[in-house]
Amino acid sequence: MxxxxxxxxxxxxxxxxxxxxxxxxxxxxxxxxxxxxxxxxxxxxxxxxxxxxxxxxxxxxxxxxxxxxxxxxxxxxxxxxxxxxxxxxxxxxxxxxxxxxxxxxxTSQDILDTGLILRLDKALKLHEAALWRVCDRLAVLADTYRLAPMAARTRMQQAAPTSFGLKAAGWLSGLLRHLDRVRELKPRCLCVSLSGAAGxxxxxxxxxxxxxxxLARQLDLSVASGPWHTQRDTVLDLANWWTLVCGSLGKFGLDLGLLAQNEVAEVSLPGGGSSALPNKVNPVGAETLVALSRHTAGALGTLHQAALQEHERGGAGWTLEWLALPQIVLASGAALTHTERLLNGLAVNTDRMRENLSSGGGLIMAEALSFALARHMDRTDAAHLVKTACQDAAQTGHDFKCCMIRVLDAGHHGDIVRQIDWDTLMDPASTLGPAARLIDRILESHESLREASSHSESQT
Missing domain, CATH: 1.10.275.10 (Fumarase/aspartase (N-terminal domain))
Structure with a gap:
């Protein structure tokens, strides 16, 4: 075993x-x-x-x-x-x-640490390339579904309409920041270690x-500003980058797992079977992303203990690195692999998204209605009336629009009822605000970062 x-x-x-x-x-x-x-x-x-x-x-x-x-x-x-x-x-x-x-x-540490950096450099190249593939796929999702309305959820409850395109763009935005970070990290962290016995x-x-x-020229590495035998911040910097990547991918996996639940069914995922229940398709990839993210977060905490190294050569802290660091890098590689598989097998169900939007009888439009009423009355009064209508709808099970009209009529606001375009107001697609522009901004960041990355590669 x-x-x-x-x-x-x-x-x-x-x-x-x-x-x-x-x-x-x-x-x-x-x-x-x-x-x-x-x-x-x-x-x-x-x-x-x-x-x-x-x-x-x-x-x-x-x-x-x-x-x-x-x-x-x-x-x-x-x-x-x-x-x-x-x-x-x-x-x-x-x-x-x-x-x-x-x-x-x-000295021994010169060879071991420089050898480690050579291998971490290769791992970064592998993972950066995989991260770009993930980002490119998410960019397509963001653009394709920019106008596909769905329920945004806060505190695990339906909140207000958003679009699946904006959700995908949100996943993309964090990963783009990681790609930007790694460009800055590499010249500072991928350094030879050559300091001799006492530095x-x-x-x-x-x-x-x-x-x-x-030696740095021979190995295509940088030269550090000083000896780093017991200054392990660069190793921690790299490990932190991988942990951040795993965190973002874990969030992606968690979101997908929740969206793929039978009761939600807004996406379907490739998955695994059950030994007892033939009806199940378990979201293995999504679950594994969550597990790997949590594991790397814990391993990073352990790795930070390796920053405490004695004088010019440590023993225990150095050994601790050998235990924790490989698991962080291995988990990150697995997380990227699972993410690519999930994206390749992902199916988006926009019809189900619309069904879920209407499942609450229109309550998800409460915020939009509150702002619409505030154009005709005091904002505090508008909020109070909408809250009353929400409570009425929740208690009676009646359609929120009908409850809202009833509350307005009861408060002698029939003129406002007649001024509102209810069909447009209760359409989730009409309340997305500048979501499309937000998606464009993130997609523009994707393109500009790709151009900068390609230019950097061509120069090297």
Whole structure:
């Protein structure tokens, strides 16, 4: 039995996706270590720290080598980190005079952290691309259903009319902000770690800063403003981004699950079956989005504990990162996969939306009617009359419009009754206000962000 659902052959496909999971398998971790050691050797050769032929030998061995994780397991348990036994093994593979130049000037955390950043960079690329696909699909939904009226719900109760297009645009708007955030995060957070044993780069003979810059160029990463062995805010920044994405997708899943209930039935979703009830189609994807969102929120709280690291090298906090961070990234990959599946299988029932709008006998139009009456009388008096009509409709089960006319007539406001265009006023589509313009603003943000993203990619 696996220790976590993420590692389980049984539950893993539900809570992780293969592409993200591959980045956290031991094979990928060790490949990242080898890539960093090869890049470090080349950077040191470029800056005259080690001979060029030694760097080439190290790089060739790193490129051709696949290390069995089991070979390093005992040493990792002993040392609390895999790098010492990894470096020992790599030196044996390199052999000859070049072996003494393997890992020169670096410390374990330099290799492990830089390897982590390389893998997080790949995860960001995967997830950013998936997020764009989700946003593009939501943009189509927002535009297609911009004029499809439905009940807005506040505190789980019908409130006033909105449109499904605006609801979809609302889901889109949060995800667009995440795409904007990640553009700003990457250059600041995707940095090499090369500080040496005590964070001073002293082992490079005065060439430490040059080696650091050359290593960053080799790996296409940024250079941090200072050593970050125990300054973990950048890792937390990235983890927070993934948690925010999961939160927005969890909200999307929660909304869809509620809209897909049999009693509501405004959307239908792809789902799973029940072992006992053949009539059921369980909203598995939507539920999983909620679960993943809640899990990442808890894991992020745990990860923040890793910000507390002692002096220039921490132990417990660093280990805590290894426990919490992968689950956040894995959950995010799964959440994006579930979201794409949901969007691909989503069916929108606009007829049912209209039925639900009228199911309360017109009570959902109370706010619109209150504003309409306020054009003919004091606003407080209008609100009081509408409230009275609402109570009458709720108690008697009569149509709200009839109750409202009865209340107005009883209050000697028959002239107002005759001045109101009741058919237009009681039509939910007539009370959407500037919803279409709000949708346009969000769609314009989508297009402008896409253009900015494409321009940035073309420059790089």
């Amino acid at each position: 696996s220790g976590t659902a993420f590692d389980s052959a049984l539950f893993g496909p539900l809570v992780s996706d293969p592409a993200t999971k591959a980045l956290f398998e031991d094979k990928a971790v060790l490949r990242a270590f080898l890539d960093v050691e090869a890049a470090l050797a080349r950077a040191e050769a470029q800056t005259g720290v080690i001979p060029a032929d030694a760097a080439e030998r190290i790089a060739q061995v790193c490129a051709a080598t696949e290390i069995d994780p089991a070979v390093l397991a005992e040493g990792t348990a002993r040392d609390g980190v895999p790098i010492p036994v990894f470096v020992h093994h790599l030196r044996e593979l390199v052999g000859g005079d070049a072996a003494e130049y393997v890992h020169l000037g670096a 001073t780069l002293s082992a490079f003979g005065g060439k430490g800063l040059a080696v650091e810059a050359a």
